[in-house]
Amino acid sequence: MTWSAALPLLILASSLVTGLVIFFLKEQSVLLRTVLNLSGAGVKLILVGILMWGVYQGQTFEARLPLLPNIELVLHADALSLLFVSLSTVLWFVTTVYAIGYLEHSPHRSRFFGFFSLCVTATVGIALAGNLITFLIFYELLTLATYPLLMHRGTADSRRAGRIYLTYTLAGGALLLVGVVWLKALAGPLDFTATGILAGRTDLNPDTLRWIFLLLIAGFGVKAALVPLHGWLPISMAAPAPVSALLHAVAVVKAGAFGITRVVYDVFGVEFAASLGVLMPLTIAASITIVYGSVRALSQDKLKPRLAYSTISQVSYIILGTTIVGPVATIGGIVHLVHQGLMKITLFFCAGNLAETLGIHRVSEMNGVGRRLPKTMAAFTVAALGMIGVPPVAGFISKWYLGAGALDANMPWILVILAVSSALNAAYFLPILYRAWFMPATGAWQERLERGRFETHWMLLMPPLVTAALALLYGLFANMDGSPLAWARLIAEREYLR
Amino acid sequence: MTVTDFYALVGVALFVMGLSALILRKRDLQRILGLNIMGTGVFMVLVTSALGQGQPADPVPHAMVLTGIVVAVSATAFALALSLARERHK
Amino acid sequence: MTLWWSTLCVAAPLLAAVLLFIRPKWMAGIALVAVTLVLVGALGLASVLHDSGPQFIAIGGWGAPLGIGWRIDGLTVTMLLMAGIVGWPVTLYAHGYFGGAAAGRHFWPLWMLLLTALCSLFLSNDLFNWYVTLELLGLSAVALVTLSGKKAALDAAQRYLYTGLVGSLFYLMGVALIYNDYGVLDLAVLREVTEPSLALWVALGLMAFGLLVKSALFPLHFWLPAAHGSAPAPVSAILSALVVKGAFYILLRLWFDLVPATLPDAVSLILGGLGAGAIIWGSLQAIRATRLKMLVAYSTVAQLGYLALFFPLSESGQWGDAALTGLVYFMFAHGCAKGAMFLAAGNLQRAAGHDDLVSLAPTAQALPVSMFAFAIGGVSIMGLPPSGGFIAKWSLLNAAIGSGGWIWVAVMIAGGLLSAGYIFRVLSLSFSESGDEPEPGPELVPVAKSSEWASLLLASIALLLGLNALPMLDLLSIGLPRAG
């Protein structure tokens, strides 16, 4: 097997093997498990680094495994997949660190970290998937791997969360399956191509294609929490903080959004999809989701649900960017894939810290918490401002490109949507910041003032600082080589290159 | 309607009689008898096919029936033992 | 070589049965060797077929029509492989399950006789020989059910016995009609001479009914749940994974070689309809089940429905092969997955002393390996990737969509979701608000490690089947039967 084929497989294996080994570790062997976790994450990080370097040099990496007659499992590294791979790998590393700190002394850790690794394996598989079948396989694997994480606490809430999550995702998966099989039966092998497999396939009945598009989008829309398929997301807040972080920033919702991007760009081809007239409805759905999510977020007093609704809103920016024809909007959508991930994971880390260190779960309890957890709240602030779209944080870049793209495609009403949602973002984030920094400390948490060398466990503190810093850097140095923006530009060029 | 046909028809009659006994009767013994009657019916039909147009008689159906009988005996023995075992649990 | 390999598949378990009958003390060792030999024989046959296509063996050197013939094509060998691959972990498991227990003394010869019957059934191609194998198969299966010695098991066994015997007698009546008409028993010869006639239709009807009863197609499944649910765990695994497939295999052969092309579509539609009924009804019953093993047993009822979906799909011209692929892959994957689930369920039952779902959570958390095995098996049953079940579902869906059979698509999707309904009911047992340490719960009976790993082994096979389907499909395509 050649190196170019081996590397993608190694990237998968690095977390898969770790996961399987961890399953069979004793609960007590903490050190070994920690070492395994971090080394697995580290190795993956290095391998992905090599991969990016290689692709940057113009090498192609592709692994093909036979599955069924003229159906292959394809792992392929193109620009778009690299963006997602690198994102998930980096964020996995920090989340692992965070989770180790967060779950100290809690039961069933071997099970947790086992599925944790499987979950990331699935995400990376989704990122590297070279055709719809491979994508589908890892997509379902992701569902299976996240379920135990959601259920981890085993409380009534989390059990309910798990049940609802399954109902949504399995149903979505079923629709997806039908869509994929149907498309395969019609159009043969489904390898992703930069300008779309179906682009220019005049032999296929457009109505059939519209149906298939609907099935696929519905399938992905569930995980992407597209209204009205978003019901599972707020409830899944019952999961432990690192899981929520992973679900919201990297794994699940991103997988959905990424799937939609793949379908629009690499299966149908954005212009062909537009010619079928299937994009506009999606644009509208995304817009509705953006506004709806923000509005619901306003009324949440609990911190995590507020963040959850914010996610629903923010993820649809990606879909919005995807569905607006034109390179600029494309850049905006794709770059937001990364930016939203960084910012949202930061917010969840911070929320986790508040809950772990001070037992704070509600916005109303956060008065003056900035003085008790300055570093954490600093990270929170950066991320929140980014979400609102305040320069120079990365979020600003995304919104800027989205807006510009909307104008290119002369859809000015999109600007209104963006303005409204930004205003709403501000409306539900700024009060938090105000309470945290400028209001006098009140609330039960003050009795718990035991301080270590850090304001909280260092494994809980480092991750949000790192991710916040990244969010800031990617905003400041957006034009630097290898920045998400640069990648997005590259992808957009390939997509519209004719 | 040859005599062979007559035997065959009797066989069919036994088959359905046994079947209905199996459905309608409640007691184990009656049902086991029903099964045996069914079997006998099938064996009769089978053995009549030995007297095809080609004389002399075809040995294969005879062999099949003999095998069938042994299997039926075994099954009956087991069925009786089983119902005894159930009695013991009552 | 063909002769040696195929003889091995039948003779090894039969000889083992005799030896185990004479000297019960020898126990599992011999059985394990025998199953291994069956596996070896099947693999040997696979290689022979790979080199030189389908094989025929005339037992006694007489050949059709006078003698009994063995027909060995891809389908045969695939089924033999299934028997061996499922049988191996089950045997390993039973070793730990029965240990020195008295019931084991009877289990081993019975299981070996059952395996003999199964292998000769798969090899045979002769209507009457099939009757004898069916009886051997059925009687040994019933006897195995009684081994638990409980009242429920005996009642279930009796019903199983009567239904099974009626089934065989219907089948035999059909054979009698055909023999009366054509004077031939060998399927290969019959394929040439039969032409549509009232006698043929009635005969096929009787045979099909008998075989459908034995393979428990809804609504003829009434005997199955109690029998599979109350038998000792390894037996349940054998029954669900292998025995029901035996009768269905014969049905399949008849379908390909004896059913005239002029079969009215209505028939295959009805069969498919029954399959759909099985999927829905069985799944609902499984969801409502209160005992773990009953849940798994009803799942079997549901899964057998997918087998019946094959009939309407195979009518659909070019997609027929995809349907057959799906069907055979389904049988194989279901064999492994369902076997693993029953073994795992048996571990839980053994440990807890009961299998009431409501109070099984602590046990489930004490036996992670078994639960893991159950989960993997469940994934395959739900048809989720990566698993053999997924491959099967993919192929069946492919055939259904390709031929525009949207009803069947809907049924399969619904079935998949419903199965998730009952499987996750079990899996959620692993997650409960346990304190800092996994709670002790009631003191549990220790379960043999070998039993736990055997279940996981079988489950992993179901998983591995999903990684690359090509080898088995190549094997299956050798002498691939086509609908008449």
Added chain:
Amino acid sequence: MPRLIERCLPVLAGAGAIALGALIAAALLRTPENDGAMARAALEALPDSGVGNPVTAVLLNFRAFDTLLEVAVLLLTLVAVWALDLRLPRTEALPASPVFSSLLRISGPLLVVIAGYLLWVGASEPGGAFQAGAVLAGGCLLLRLAGRWNPGAGFVRWAASVGLLVFLLTAIAMPALTGGLLQYPHASAGMWILLIETAATVSIAAILTALFVAREPGETRP
């Protein structure tokens, strides 16, 4: 409602049964019997089969594999019945009366002779292993009931399984001799068949007797 079903069931079952019967009957009568090709084939092959009785030839040569499995079924039944562990009362010996004992003295040997005859004649005339075995079983039962004979566990197990064992070993030995499964050498076919039938007779007798007793020998449980 259930009562109603109770009422209707007989009618329904009867009607169904009659319909089924009519269907089968029609199928039987509407079709000509087969042309007897099988019969001719059997009779042509008879000289090579090693026996003179066509039925025996089919049972132990042409379709011997059926019979092999059939013997397996018998053994299976014995295991199955033993597994049920029916704790039947031990059959205690009948009171020894002069009549009974003299009956035994005469019939015992006589039955053995008859069995032997049936076994032997089976090669050319109606008869054979099962008939012989049945008669022999009768003898064994007489002896058991008289309390004259109570064989040990080992003996019963061997006797019950020797038929299947010999049959199977013969079957798998044949490929070495003739290159065919269950294919006897032409010259000695009759000898082989007789060997199998003798062993089968012993086993059939043993199994039938054991089924009657229905208690596993050497069973240690209470």
